[in-house]
Amino acid sequence: MSKPEPIFYEPWHAQIFALTVCLNETGAFTWSDWVDRFSATLKKHGLTKELNGGDDYFAAWLETFQALLHEKNFATPDQVAELRGLWEAAYLSTPHGDPVQLGD
Amino acid sequence: MSQSNSKKLGELMPHDHHDHDHAHAVLPSEPALRVKAIETVLTRKGLIDPAALDEIIDTYQNKVGPQNGALVVAKAWHDDTFRAALLADPMGVIAELGFYGRQGEHVDVVENTPDTHNMVVCTLCSCYPWPLLGIPPSWYKSDAYRARSVREPRAVLAEFGVTLPETTKVRVWDSTAEMRYLVLPxxxxxxxxxxxxxxxxxxxxxSMIGTGFPKDPA
Structure with missing residues (x-):
């Protein structure tokens, strides 16, 4: 426990964390509401396996956030799926070493 | 892009990538792609500002961390008047030091004594005093810690190398979205x-979560 640990093990952990905090600060939802929802997801996931607090923790976070975005109509699953496909295509068509960007 | 095209790409298995000989950029993991997609949707709708995201990540990776809590504890050790004020009005004193903000709106300071050892958990998820300690470590978020700290705190403490005299009472504080705790060791x-x-x-x-002791002076 004495070795310094990274704060976020993967960039997407930091990204989803920041997205949630950022949207919370716009007043889109309260933090208590978030905690209630996230706790429920963790509880549900923890019924089938013991969560280690790493990747599975942020997987639960992502699932909760997507459901919240859908419910509040900020981002529907279709919209997310479409952009996910666009990003994937962008990665697969960008030469290695070049910055990956989406066209308009 | 059409759904069918995205599905086709999604069906590529990792071994297919050998054909490309990594000529293209390395494809992020599935959750990473989804997070990027969410960020793009929210940005395009004007719901979030990418610069604000960068600021948040920078803050928690580089600026806010246990060094803030450590300064509060050190000041309390150093100055009895400060210590008394901290215990009487933790939020007022902590805010004066500038350690307020997200997830630090309500923090209570619980003092360890020879009679009582305090430890902090969040049994529901991972509530934690961010302005004082930063982002919680993964063990704090694990099921094992969250469930067992309340049930068998001494066994959990022993795993962290914390053994206490039988006469010392262990008090476990369960954090919530409304109240977080800082242990004053x-x-x-x-x-x-x-x-x-x-x-x-x-x-x-x-030592500020209660799962460790401060270091001894060299």
Whole structure:
């Protein structure tokens, strides 16, 4: 426990964390509401396996956030799926070493 | 892009990538792609500002961390008046030091004594005093810690190397979205005359969660 640990093990952990905090600060939802929802997801996931607090923790976070975005109509699953496909295509068509960007 | 095209790409298995010989950029993991997609949707709708995201990540990776809590603890060890004020009005004193903000709106300071050892958990998820300690470590978020700290705190503490006299009571504080806790550990022996800065170096993150002791002076 004495070795310094990274704060976020993967960039997407930091990204989803920041997205949630950022949207919370716009007043889109309260933090208590978030905690209630996230706790429920963790509880549900923890019924089938013991969560280690790493990747599975942020997987639960992502699932909760997507459901919240859908419910509040900020981002529907279709919209997310479409952009996910666009990003994937962008990665697969960008030469290695070049910055990956989406066209308009 | 059409759904069918995206599905086709999604069906590519990792071994297919060998055909490309990594000529293209390395494809992020599935959750990473989804997070990027969410960010793009929210940005295009004007719901979030990418610069604000960068600021948040920078803050928690580089600026906010246990060093803030350590300074509070060191000052309390160093100055009895500060310590009394901290215990009486934690939020007022902590805010004066500038350690307020997200997830730090309501923090209580619980003091360890020879009679009582405090430890902090969030049984529901991972509530934690961000302005004082940063982002919680993964063990704090694990099922094992969250479930067992309440049920068998002494066994959990022993796994962290914390053994207490039988006569010391263990008090477990369960954090919520409304209330978080900072443990004020006992000042190590042999630290008389040390400066606040030197004392702060002895205060570990775990000692402020209650799962560790401060370091002994060299």
């Amino acid at each position: 006992m000042r190590p022996k042999g630290t008389e005359g040390m400066t606040v800065q030197d004392l702060a170096k002895l205060v570990t993150r775990d």
